[in-house]
Amino acid sequence: MFGVMRNAFERYGFQPIETPAMESLQTLTGKYGEEGDQLIFKILNNGDYLAKADSEALNSKDSKSVTPRISKKALRYDLTVPFARFVVMARNDLAFPFRRYQMQTVWRGDRPGKGRYQEFTQCDADIIGSDSVLCELDLVTLFHQVLKELGVPGFEIVLNDRRLLNALARAWGIEDRFEDFTIALDKWDKIGNEGVRLELSNRGFAPDSIESIMELFALLAHEDVHARLNGMRAMFAAGDSEALAAFEEMSELIQMASEAGVGSEHLVFDPTLARGLNYYTGAIFEVRVADAPVGSICGGGRYADLTGIFGWEGMSGVGISFGADRIYDVLDHFDAFPESVLPQAQVLIVQLDDEGRSDGLKALQGLRQVGISTVLYPDVSKLKKQMKHASDLGVQFVLMAGDEERTKGSWTVRNMQTGDQVDVKAKELTSWLKAEITG
Amino acid sequence: MFGVMRNAFERYGFQPIETPAMESLQTLTGKYGEEGDQLIFKILNNGDYLAKADSEALNSKDSKSVTPRISKKALRYDLTVPFARFVVMARNDLAFPFRRYQMQTVWRGDRPGKGRYQEFTQCDADIIGSDSVLCELDLVTLFHQVLKELGVPGFEIVLNDRRLLNALARAWGIEDRFEDFTIALDKWDKIGNEGVRLELSNRGFAPDSIESIMELFALLAHEDVHARLNGMRAMFAAGDSEALAAFEEMSELIQMASEAGVGSEHLVFDPTLARGLNYYTGAIFEVRVADAPVGSICGGGRYADLTGIFGWEGMSGVGISFGADRIYDVLDHFDAFPESVLPQAQVLIVQLDDEGRSDGLKALQGLRQVGISTVLYPDVSKLKKQMKHASDLGVQFVLMAGDEERTKGSWTVRNMQTGDQVDVKAKELTSWLKAEITG
Numbered sequence: 001m002f003g004v005m006r007n008a009f010e011r012y013g014f015q016p017i018e019t020p021a022m023e024s025l026q027t028l029t030g031k032y033g034e035e036g037d038q039l040i041f042k043i044l045n046n047g048d049y050l051a052k053a054d055s056e057a058l059n060s061k062d063s064k065s066v067t068p069r070i071s072k073k074a075l076r077y078d079l080t081v082p083f084a085r086f087v088v089m090a091r092n093d094l095a096f097p098f099r100r101y102q103m104q105t106v107w108r109g110d111r112p113g114k115g116r117y118q119e120f121t122q123c124d125a126d127i128i129g130s131d132s133v134l135c136e137l138d139l140v141t142l143f144h145q146v147l148k149e150l151g152v153p154g155f156e157i158v159l160n161d162r163r164l165l166n167a168l169a170r171a172w173g174i175e176d177r178f179e180d181f182t183i184a185l186d187k188w189d190k191i192g193n194e195g196v197r198l199e200l201s202n203r204g205f206a207p208d209s210i211e212s213i214m215e216l217f218a219l220l221a222h223e224d225v226h227a228r229l230n231g232m233r234a235m236f237a238a239g240d241s242e243a244l245a246a247f248e249e250m251s252e253l254i255q256m257a258s259e260a261g262v263g264s265e266h267l268v269f270d271p272t273l274a275r276g277l278n279y280y281t282g283a284i285f286e287v288r289v290a291d292a293p294v295g296s297i298c299g300g301g302r303y304a305d306l307t308g309i310f311g312w313e314g315m316s317g318v319g320i321s322f323g324a325d326r327i328y329d330v331l332d333h334f335d336a337f338p339e340s341v342l343p344q345a346q347v348l349i350v351q352l353d354d355e356g357r358s359d360g361l362k363a364l365q366g367l368r369q370v371g372i373s374t375v376l377y378p379d380v381s382k383l384k385k386q387m388k389h390a391s392d393l394g395v396q397f398v399l400m401a402g403d404e405e406r407t408k409g410s411w412t413v414r415n416m417q418t419g420d421q422v423d424v425k426a427k428e429l430t431s432w433l434k435a436e437i438t439g
Numbered sequence: 440m441f442g443v444m445r446n447a448f449e450r451y452g453f454q455p456i457e458t459p460a461m462e463s464l465q466t467l468t469g470k471y472g473e474e475g476d477q478l479i480f481k482i483l484n485n486g487d488y489l490a491k492a493d494s495e496a497l498n499s500k501d502s503k504s505v506t507p508r509i510s511k512k513a514l515r516y517d518l519t520v521p522f523a524r525f526v527v528m529a530r531n532d533l534a535f536p537f538r539r540y541q542m543q544t545v546w547r548g549d550r551p552g553k554g555r556y557q558e559f560t561q562c563d564a565d566i567i568g569s570d571s572v573l574c575e576l577d578l579v580t581l582f583h584q585v586l587k588e589l590g591v592p593g594f595e596i597v598l599n600d601r602r603l604l605n606a607l608a609r610a611w612g613i614e615d616r617f618e619d620f621t622i623a624l625d626k627w628d629k630i631g632n633e634g635v636r637l638e639l640s641n642r643g644f645a646p647d648s649i650e651s652i653m654e655l656f657a658l659l660a661h662e663d664v665h666a667r668l669n670g671m672r673a674m675f676a677a678g679d680s681e682a683l684a685a686f687e688e689m690s691e692l693i694q695m696a697s698e699a700g701v702g703s704e705h706l707v708f709d710p711t712l713a714r715g716l717n718y719y720t721g722a723i724f725e726v727r728v729a730d731a732p733v734g735s736i737c738g739g740g741r742y743a744d745l746t747g748i749f750g751w752e753g754m755s756g757v758g759i760s761f762g763a764d765r766i767y768d769v770l771d772h773f774d775a776f777p778e779s780v781l782p783q784a785q786v787l788i789v790q791l792d793d794e795g796r797s798d799g800l801k802a803l804q805g806l807r808q809v810g811i812s813t814v815l816y817p818d819v820s821k822l823k824k825q826m827k828h829a830s831d832l833g834v835q836f837v838l839m840a841g842d843e844e845r846t847k848g849s850w851t852v853r854n855m856q857t858g859d860q861v862d863v864k865a866k867e868l869t870s871w872l873k874a875e876i877t878g
Contacts, residue, residue, distance in 0.1 A: 011807045013784035013814035013832075020558050021460070021514075021544060022480075041461075044481040044510055046548040050500040058497045061489040071483055075460075095831030097817060099784075105460060109485040119459050132817030137800075145807075259797070260804055345452035345538075358698075361576075365699055368450045368584075375452035378536060378571030392534030393452075 001150060002103055005123050005322060008146045009101040012138060014125050017100045019082040021107075025067075025074040031081050031309065039109040042071040075107040079124045080306075080319070087128065088310040096129030097317075103324075121324040128306060128317030133249045136283045136302065137256050139320045143287055143298060144262045151336050152327060155297070157266055158286045160273035161250055162301070167236035167243030172212045177205065181213070182274035188217060216271055225254055225269045232271040246282070253283070279303045285320060293333050297326045346437055347374040349399045350386040356401050359426070363399060363411065366430040372437060390416060397433060440589060441542055444562050444761060447585045448540040451577060453564050456539045458521040460546075464506075464513040470520050470748065478548040481510040514546040518563045519745075519758070526567065527749040535568030542763075560763040567745060567756030572688045575722045575741065576695050578759045582726055582737060583701045590775050591766060594736070596705055597725045599712035600689055601740070606675035606682030611651045616644065620652070621713035627656060655710055664693055664708045671710040685721070692722070718742045724759060732772050736765045785876055786813040788838045789825040795840050798865070802838060802850065805869040811876060829855060836872060 009016070028040055050058070053069040076082050079102045087094065103123040110116050125142060127135040140157055147155045165182065169175045180203050184196050191199065193214065200210045212235070219231040229251060236243045250269065257267055275284040282302030289297060300320030307315045330336075347367055349360045360376050367374040375393070377386045383400075390398045398414045405412055411429055414421045415436075424432050448455075467479055489497070492508040515521050518541045526533065542562045549555050564581060566574040579596055586594045604621065608614045619642050623635050630638065632653065639649045651674070658670040668690060675682045689708070696706055714723040721741030728736060739759030746754040769775075786806055788799045799815050806813040814832070816825045822839075829837045837853040844851055850868055853860045854875075863871045 007810075011810060011812050013812050015783060021546070022558060038485065041485070041512075042483040043514075044483050044506070046477065046480070048500075048502045050497075050502040050505060053500070055498075055500070058489075058500070059494075061487075061492070061494070061497070063487045063489040066489060067483070073480075075482075095828055097828075099814070107460070119461060127817075130817040134796075134800075134815060134817040138815075141804075256800065260800060344454060357573075361573075361695065361699060365580075371446075371450060373450050373452050375538070376573060376577075378566075378569040378573040389534055389536075 001324060001328065002121075002123070004149045005103065005146055005324075006101075008142060008149065009125055012099070012125075012142055012145075014099040014101040017083070017086060017102050018104060019076070019079075019086055019102070021075055021105065022073045023076050023082055023085070025071055027085060028074050028077055028081060032077055036077060040077050041075040041107045041109055042067060043073040043075070045070055045072055076104075077108060078106050079104060079122045079321070081309075083124070083126065084307045085310055087315065088307050088312045091312065097127055097135070098129055099125070099127045101125040117325055123322040123324050124319060126306075126317055126319030128315055128319075131316060133253055133256075133283075135318045136249075136253050137260070139285070139300060139318060140253065140257045140267070141260050141262060143285070143320065144257075144266060146322065147266075147287065147298075147327075150327065150331065152289060152297070152330060153334050153336055154291075155266060155287055155289050156268045157262070158268045158270045158273050158288060159250065159253070159283065160270055160275075161246045161283050162275075162280050163242055163246035163282060164232060164236070164250070164271070165274060167240045167246070168212075168216065168232075170240065171236045172209050174205065174209050177203075179278075180205075182276065184213065185216075185272045185274040186276055188272060193217060219271050225264065225267070226251075228269050228271055229254075250283070275299065275301055279305070281305075281316075283318065289330050292330045294323075294326045294329050297323050297330055299323075345373045345375045345393050345395050347372055347397045347399060347433065348386070348390040348393060348395045349374065349376045350383065350390070351377050351380045352383065352400060352402045353380060355403075355406070356380075359401055359406065360399075363426070363429055367433060370430055370434050372430075372433060396437065399429075440763060440767065441560075441562070443588045444542065444585055444763075445540075447581060447588065448564055451538070451564075451581055453538040453540040456522070456525060456541050457543060458515070458518075458525055458541070460514055460544065461512045462515050462521055462524070464510055466524060467513050467516055467520060471516055475516060479516050480514040480546045480548055481506060482512040482514070484509055484511055515543075516547060517545050518543060518561050518760070520748075522563070522565065523746045524749055526754065527746050527751045530751065536566055536574070537568055538564070538566045540564040556764055562761040562763050563758060565745075565756055565758030567754055567758075570755060572692055572695075572722075574757045575688075575692050576699070578724070578739060578757060579692065579696045579706070580699050580701060582724070582759065583696075583705055585761065586705075586726065586737075586766075589766065589770065591728060591736070591769060592773050592775055593730075594705060594726055594728050595707045596701070597707045597709045597712050597727060598689065598692070598722065599709055599714075600685045600722050601714075601719050602681055602685035602721060603671060603675070603689070603710070604713060606679045606685070607651075607655065607671075609679065610675045611648050613644065613648050616642075618717075619644075621715065623652065624655075624711045624713040625715055627711060632656060658710050664703065664706070665690075667708050667710055668693075689722070714738060714740055718744070720744075720755075722757065728769050731769045733762075733765045733768050736762050736769055738762075784812045784814045784832050784834050786811055786836045786838060786872065787825070787829040787832060787834045788813065788815045789822065789829070790816050790819045791822065791839060791841045793819060794842075794845070795819075798840055798845065799838075802865070802868055806872060809869055809873050811869075811872060835876065838868075 022043060025042055029037055049070045053066050057065045103121060105119055106122050107119050110118060112118055143157050169178050169181055174181055184199050188196050197210055219228050222228050233247050273284060273286055280301035281304040284301035285299060286296045287298035298320060302318040304316045305314055306317055349363055351357060351360060364374055364376045396416055398416060400412045409426050410423045411426060412421055413424050461482060464481055468476055488509045492505055496504045542560060544558055545561050546558050549557060551557055582596050608617050608620055613620055623638050627635050636649055658667050661667050672686050712723060712725055719740035720743040723740035724738060725735045726737035737759060741757040743755045744753055745756055788802055790796060790799055803813050803815045835855055837855060839851045849862045849864050851860055852863050
């Protein structure tokens with residue numbers, strides 16, 4: 001799975017970067033909201049760490065104020081903040097627009113559950129330093145490419161743009177309630193129309209604002225991308241130039257993605273997609289799989305300011321993240337794994353007697369040299385035991401040679417799938433097996 | 440580098456496993472000696488962690504006794520202990536002899552220095568559940584294969600056997616001082632003959648024991664493997680059957696490794712190699728590079744009991760570890776990196792005008808489809824700026840098309856190394872570039 005992603009990232013011209021698992025606690029604190037701060041795994045300082053802690057705070061067991069005194073480092077919580085730090089530190093060595101990908105573990109102190117892990121791998125790709133919609137296009141086609149290659153069944157790349165949502169909020173006079181508005185949008189999947197109505201009403205939205213918002217959900221009745229887009233356009237003010245620009249870009253993006261081979265069954269415009277994270281300022285993406293046991297498997301979007309938190313303002317870009325563990329869950333759920341994903345030995349050489357060892361070693365070396373994964377059974381044991389090991393390992397071929405074969409200068413080769421046995425000359429063994437295995 | 444290792448491990452029939460970065464602190468504590476325990480990075484419990492801590496210990500700032508109350512998890516310190524835990528937990532699903540490799544990060548709270556990192560990658564391969572010397576042979580040839588492929592200059596695979604050292608200690612009546620004996624052996628590199636004499640004398644070794652030990656070092660004057668082996672044999676008791684078996688196995692191992700193509704310049708028998716770790720009980724390995732800025736770059740050995748600490752006694756095996764970061768340092772030191780190790784875009788398509796975009800997108804898609812890493816410059820900007828980006832990226836080819844080319848249905852292709860420009864028909868572009876790039 002990682003091989004498929006790595007390969008696609010590199011064909012798309014993304015460069016790999018890696019950052020340390022441990023960041024300074026200060027770098028991470030305050031970047032993920034209060035809840036996030038609590039889920040960050042903090043590392044205890046080495047040595048006599050209590051020496052520097054405040055006695056009063058210790059006595060009153062005030063965990064919160066003790067933490068920064070006894071922990072200087074923490075495990076990264078995502079790849080975005082470490083990437084922003086990296087960009088600021090390396091800015092003089094990078095060629096902008098800069099494309100990087102990063103596939104590394106992140107840690108969150110969540111209660112573990114389906115699709116939620118304490119330790120999981122994120123696979124991020126970002127293009128920073130360009131406002132062109134071609135960057136969005138590259139990421140949408142990258143989603144399509146990777147998910148196709150992985151064989152993820154029925155995935156949908158869902159698009160929207162935060163600027164369009166902003167424009168609606170302006171048109172409906174709820175700009176100052178924008179966050180509540182997006183939270184309600186995000187909840188619709190779970191609580192439905194009536195739930196959202198109730199939620200909005202409880203949060204003090206006026207009845208006509210609520211009706212406007214419900215009209216937005218009504219657009220989902222249209223299957224057609226353009227019907228949805230135009231429906232949304234009719235909702236914001238005709239003279240809203242920011243929204244018009246976003247509308248044009250979204251139309252363009254959908255058009256170009258379709259020309260680049262992203263089928264309409266994989267590309268969805270959803271005017272109610274909001275993506276909770278506040279740093280998104282333009283296009284937003286999410287990938288969903290119908291009937292899957294997990295929520296979205298990928299996400300992303302455009303941000304106006306990645307590195308401002310580290311003192312370098314205005315570095316805009318767009319990025320996506322593949323949720324590797326969730327993709328794994330989805331493939332597992334649909335039994336969609338290609339057979340024998342796990343590398344395993346292809347050939348086992350059995351040892352029938354002591355005299356066979358040196359021939360066995362020669363065959364071993366020859367097969368490995370041409371890239372065939374081969375194991376020599378380490379002892380002379382009962383054939384039955386060695387054959388059981390071959391079947392446990394799942395090898396395709398077993399090689400055997402006793403007195404008779406040695407006299408003939410050949411090997412008995414057993415195909416474990418068919419049970420067929422053939423004699424193969426020792427000299428031809430490597431090329432014979434290579435042809436059999438690579439087809 | 441990791442690709443080379445992964446490929447070799449799999450050809451040798453090792454299966455990949457991964458374990459979580461965080462282990463329970465209890466699993467790790469006590470496995471690496473007192474110094475090791477202090478270097479383990481401990482994770483602070485989430486939430487109000489001080490609530491469960493002992494008030495008295497907090498008040499007296501007793502870090503050591505507070506630790507287990509406020510930290511349940513820790514970062515893995517090596518791959519061996521997590522592997523042992525894995526084997527015990529998965530024992531019913533594994534086919535023995537079991538071969539696994541594992542390439543993952545480990546963390547140690549060491550003071551950072553050359554060849555010593557707080558966060559580094561270990562690459563381990565182990566075969567467990569067999570006592571056959573063919574396992575040692577597989578690992579020695581694996582060292583040879585990987586280090587050759589990586590182009591590590593002048594590496595030496597150094598061999599010894601703990602059973603031979605045990606036999607000497609028996610012959611010299613210093614069995615009860617075995618650990619001091621091995622510590623002195625390990626120090627010889629740094630402090631030389633006189634230093635070792637002094638050290639042994641300070642530790643209360645009798646003068647004749649010291650002379651015997653110094654004779655062992657004298658064997659290093661022999662270049663020839665067999666002269667060293669036979670010299671060592673002459674030192675232990677003639678009737679010591681354990682030592683004789685070890686001697687026979689070592690002779691066999693060296694003979695077979697040589698037959699398998701491991702040149703004598705890469706294979707050294709060193710009767711003074713001790714490998715500090717106490718769990719080794721048979722053959723031990725170390726890989727050194729002459730004139731390198733770091734100590735050994737790989738190590739390993741046979742152990743009689745991997746899983747005893749987790750309640751499953753007597754599971755023996757043999758394993759090796761590649762120090763990836765040290766190998767990197769060595770290659771860096773000798774400037775031995777192959778050129779352009781880092782993946783980078785091979786082709787940049789520049790945008791001269793708005794009309795060119797759709798042709799650019801078509802070319803982009805075609806090139807990526809055949810595996811050529813390609814980037815389309817995201818905006819119509821000055822050619823000079825786009826060419827500078829091409830050169831910053833280090834691409835091999837730049838594609839350009841304006842009105843003239845479009846009329847002809849062709850691309851101007853610039854070879855960035857030679858500066859040559861040629862016209863290539865749009866239809867032939869993909870196959871032309873593929874031939875140029877793959878040679």
